Amino acid sequence: MSTPNISQKSIIEAFQYRHATKEFDGTKKLSENDINFILQTANLSPSSFGFEPWHFIVVQDKELRELLKPVTWGASLKLDTASHFILGLSMKAPMTKWDSDYIMSMMKDVKQFPEDVIEVYSKFYREFQERDFNLDSDKKLFDWASKQTYIALGNMMTAAALNGIDSCPIEGFHEEKVNKLLSEKI
Numbered sequence: 001m002s003t004p005n006i007s008q009k010s011i012i013e014a015f016q017y018r019h020a021t022k023e024f025d026g027t028k029k030l031s032e033n034d035i036n037f038i039l040q041t042a043n044l045s046p047s048s049f050g051f052e053p054w055h056f057i058v059v060q061d062k063e064l065r066e067l068l069k070p071v072t073w074g075a076s077l078k079l080d081t082a083s084h085f086i087l088g089l090s091m092k093a094p095m096t097k098w099d100s101d102y103i104m105s106m107m108k109d110v111k112q113f114p115e116d117v118i119e120v121y122s123k124f125y126r127e128f129q130e131r132d133f134n135l136d137s138d139k140k141l142f143d144w145a146s147k148q149t150y151i152a153l154g155n156m157m158t159a160a161a162l163n164g165i166d167s168c169p170i171e172g173f174h175e176e177k178v179n180k181l182l183s184e185k186i
């Protein structure tokens with residue numbers, strides 16, 4: 001892997017360019033390549049032990065965007081005009097708990113660790129969760145997954161800015177109502 005050679009000046013310019021875009025130019029559409037580039041930067045983002053406790057969903061369906069509007073006060077203008085609308089979902093407990101099926105499958109199927117490595121890795125992960133970080137409640141586990149998801153979200157916005165693409169982070173929504181809607185529609 002070669003060392004990147006982007007000047008500090010260019011990076012700062014991208015940070016200056018990035019702003020929370022309140023309303024987009026609805027005539028402008030990202031290409032397939034653009035959106036894949038942005039999603040790839042989430043995919044390449046760091047996560048604790050590399051377990052990626054997130055999902056990213058691109059909402060292009062007009063009907064779902066309409067349904068989201070009444071429960072996302074911070075996004076109403078964006079839902080009408082944004083070329084792409086990415087939902088960042090953090091995994092809930094118990095998915096991220098050291099002995100969950102998801103974690104086991106990440107080690108076995110995705111990382112393809114041999115059995116002995118799984119044993120050692122699991123032990124470290126368990127100690128980290130139980131002893132070091134005291135992740136002893138569903139809420140703590142979810143907040144921890146959310147923190148990691150925000151790293152990927154931040155990276156996507158920075159990458160977009162580096163490529164001259166506007167973005168806006170959105171937390172202006174009713175969590176319970178959005179969760180209900182998404183569980184019915186997705």
Ligand SMILES: Cc1cc2nc3c(=O)[nH]c(=O)nc-3n(C[C@H](O)[C@H](O)[C@H](O)COP(=O)(O)O)c2cc1C
Pocket residue numbers: 018019020021022073074075168169170171172173
């Ligand atoms: C976690 C988070 C949630 C935000 N939620 C919203 C939102 O719901 N709607 C919105 O228009 N902007 C939202 N913003 C954008 C902020 O208002 C904006 O980043 C801040 O005012 C600084 O402006 P700038 O990003 O243009 O520098 C959010 C930003 C963050 C980091």
